[in-house]
Amino acid sequence: MTEQESSPEAGRHEAAIDTLEQALSVLWRRARSNSYKVARQVHPDMEPAAYGLLVLLQKQQDMRLTDIAASIGIGKPSVSRQIVMLESLGLVQKHADPLDGRAQSISLTAAGSQALAKTQSARKELFRTLLEDWDDGELEQLGSLLTKLNHSYARER
Secondary structure: OOOOOHHHHHHHHHHHHHHHHHHHHHHHHHHHHHHHHHHHHOOOOOOOOOHHHHHHHHHHOOOOOOHHHHHOOHHHHHHHHHHHHHOOOOOOOOEEOOOEEEEEEEEEHHHHHHHHHHHHHHHHHHHHHHHHOOHHHHHHHHHHHHHHHHHHHHOOO
């Protein structure tokens, strides 16, 4: 062990990493549980993993399957299965891509947009309730740090 690795700063850094890892593990477990509930609010038969696809399509409007897969970092076959399921539930639709008639573009249906908006509104209300004791500075700091963490994960790919 080098002198730098045994320094008080190194010990503090390791303790901070341990605390962060434990806190994020709890947060992710809760988020997975919440994802199940949120997905069921959009549609009773929707799988939790599909919620993120709907949010992505809401932001991007129309996307090709390959672009969706690249954007969320999972394989095209997995995304394809999710899109087929969402299409069968009437939440998304496929249509000819205006830039390439051979390709298909995917977008939300009106019903998908409405169900997603209703669910997002309920989620925001939950966040308002959970975070009502936080001041604006704390909320801004948490948002900034989580954004930074997400950027770090994006670089990892």
